[in-house]
Amino acid sequence: MSDNNRAATLRRVLRNPLGGLSAALLLVLVLAVLLAPLIAPQDPDASSLAEAFAETSGAHPLGMDSAGRDILSRVLYGGRNTLGGALLALAVALVLGVPSGLFAGYRGGRFDAVANWSVNLVMALPAMVVLLASRAILGPDVRVLMIVLGVLVAPSFFRLVRGIVANVRGELYVDAAKVSGLSDTRIVARHVLTVVRGPIIIQVALVAGVAIALQAGLEFLGVGSGSTATWGAMLNEAFQNIQRAPMLILWPGLALGLTNCALVLLAGAVRDALEEPTPRPARRRRTEPAAATAPDSDPAEPAAEPAAPRAALLSVRGLTVAYARPDGTAKEVVHGVDLDVRPGEIVGLVGESGSGKTQTAFSVLGLLPEGGRVTHGSITVDGRETVGMRERDHRALRGRTLAYVPQEPMSNLDPAFTIGSQLMEPIRHHLGLGRKEAAEHARELLRQVEIPEPERTLRLYPHEISGGMAQRVLIAGAMSCDPALLIADEPTTALDVRVQAEVLGLLRGLRDERGLGVLLVTHNLGVVADVCDRVAVMNAGRIVESGTTEQILGAPRDPYTRALLAAVLDDAPARAPWKPREARTVTA
Numbered sequence: 001m002s003d004n005n006r007a008a009t010l011r012r013v014l015r016n017p018l019g020g021l022s023a024a025l026l027l028v029l030v031l032a033v034l035l036a037p038l039i040a041p042q043d044p045d046a047s048s049l050a051e052a053f054a055e056t057s058g059a060h061p062l063g064m065d066s067a068g069r070d071i072l073s074r075v076l077y078g079g080r081n082t083l084g085g086a087l088l089a090l091a092v093a094l095v096l097g098v099p100s101g102l103f104a105g106y107r108g109g110r111f112d113a114v115a116n117w118s119v120n121l122v123m124a125l126p127a128m129v130v131l132l133a134s135r136a137i138l139g140p141d142v143r144v145l146m147i148v149l150g151v152l153v154a155p156s157f158f159r160l161v162r163g164i165v166a167n168v169r170g171e172l173y174v175d176a177a178k179v180s181g182l183s184d185t186r187i188v189a190r191h192v193l194t195v196v197r198g199p200i201i202i203q204v205a206l207v208a209g210v211a212i213a214l215q216a217g218l219e220f221l222g223v224g225s226g227s228t229a230t231w232g233a234m235l236n237e238a239f240q241n242i243q244r245a246p247m248l249i250l251w252p253g254l255a256l257g258l259t260n261c262a263l264v265l266l267a268g269a270v271r272d273a274l275e276e277p278t279p280r281p282a283r284r285r286r287t288e289p290a291a292a293t294a295p296d297s298d299p300a301e302p303a304a305e306p307a308a309p310r311a312a313l314l315s316v317r318g319l320t321v322a323y324a325r326p327d328g329t330a331k332e333v334v335h336g337v338d339l340d341v342r343p344g345e346i347v348g349l350v351g352e353s354g355s356g357k358t359q360t361a362f363s364v365l366g367l368l369p370e371g372g373r374v375t376h377g378s379i380t381v382d383g384r385e386t387v388g389m390r391e392r393d394h395r396a397l398r399g400r401t402l403a404y405v406p407q408e409p410m411s412n413l414d415p416a417f418t419i420g421s422q423l424m425e426p427i428r429h430h431l432g433l434g435r436k437e438a439a440e441h442a443r444e445l446l447r448q449v450e451i452p453e454p455e456r457t458l459r460l461y462p463h464e465i466s467g468g469m470a471q472r473v474l475i476a477g478a479m480s481c482d483p484a485l486l487i488a489d490e491p492t493t494a495l496d497v498r499v500q501a502e503v504l505g506l507l508r509g510l511r512d513e514r515g516l517g518v519l520l521v522t523h524n525l526g527v528v529a530d531v532c533d534r535v536a537v538m539n540a541g542r543i544v545e546s547g548t549t550e551q552i553l554g555a556p557r558d559p560y561t562r563a564l565l566a567a568v569l570d571d572a573p574a575r576a577p578w579k580p581r582e583a584r585t586v587t588a
């Protein structure tokens, strides 16, 4: 993260009302406990039995406890010990967990195996029992307990860092840096630490909360030293006198509650800030000086696309998608895809089953299945970066700018509702139209997708219409909010050849009349030949070739494209070209 990005992230955290409030609260708390010797009215342990349970007064703003000690002084000094203890636990956890996680994730091998085994062992230990046992063996000093706690929570940092680093390790820019002769330390500091920094900060806030709560819990149970003022020890003392002076529990309870709330809210705000997209000029590995010396001979990398300017409507650069495996590693299924769709053009994304077409399309939609995530790259839709976009914003984008037409028309319509109600619901939601206007809009949409008798169709249930008509209904639904980009995933696969031609003709019409941009995911080169202006060919998660339809189908350069074409030709006869509307009879 550059200084600019860091400053931008900090600004985002502070702009977030909860982030700003929790940061301010923590700052006040930390300042108050640091300045305890100046602010506190007296020594936290100075006791005057004559003043036991004394009410609030000018000299003792929060009153006195059961031993006649000033409560404000004890809260302030207690904060020093409580927060200091949490810091100690965190320091131990970070020192043990982060470097070992970095090393294990980056190097793998035997160290990784041993470290994993040790971490599993530590995690299997019951933390409370270990803390109690260590108190019995090592003594009641709260600092010793916090060091033991640090060891117990170190595995959470280890696992977090190891998982992220193992992901980054396979990146081409890391390979390029290695090839250029950078030392492992430089690579880790430059490429790897930047990736793990954000998650570590979030984890620190969460673990600090756990450490404070655990420490307070131990002190509350009387496991701490007792002689040191801590918020937990104050709670313990207050609880013993709950009948006589119930207010005693308020101040340490409030201090603990506010600190933990602030830490959790701050962690959330940091996470939100890091998830908000930061404009990235291009995929890092291309600007990396080391990349120039990297072996760039991978035939899978397209030659022309990287230099191409980004399209205004949809531009995908360096998209990498990975799925988390149960063992914490990740399986990369899309490896650095570049793709552009301009207004008024249909771009075919072709490739055989499993080549990564759907994963690419779902990444654009922000709808990757559970476990899948975009690990690298940038996707802009209408100029807006969508990688890392909040779900709420993505949803709004899907409703207005982006639309989707799925493969199975029938299973995407709810059999329990009429076509009309299914079409009108999103229209009413997104456009805020009343029932009557929405019905009129739905009728108009059905007319546009060439459905005869739209009025009657609105009243029909899905089982009463044909597959072709269902697909047209879905296209009508997708067009309901006048999107700029349509993503169609095998929209004709489930249809017979004649209906296929009609649906493709419909897409072509929408492109020509509305300037709609379409990303058409298909494995069918016949469909590509029919409607696509440009084509990108995918194989094993990479774009192997892209260009105009004439270029790709007429003079394919890549052996994989040639093999795909040969397979189609082997299957001949090819389907007859699409005919204009007048020459067809309406099916469905």
Ligand SMILES: Nc1ncnc2c1ncn2[C@@H]1O[C@H](COP(=O)(O)OP(=O)(O)OP(=O)(O)O)[C@@H](O)[C@H]1O
Pocket (backbone or CB within 6 Å): 323, 331, 333, 351, 352, 353, 354, 355, 356, 357, 358, 359, 360, 369, 370, 371, 372, 523
């Ligand atoms: N949920 C998942 N978890 C793990 N891997 C997945 C998951 N979904 C897809 N994959 C993997 O991602 C790769 C690409 O799948 P994708 O669905 O994008 O292929 P496709 O080209 O669209 O194929 P198809 O035409 O059959 O849908 C495949 O190797 C698949 O095994």
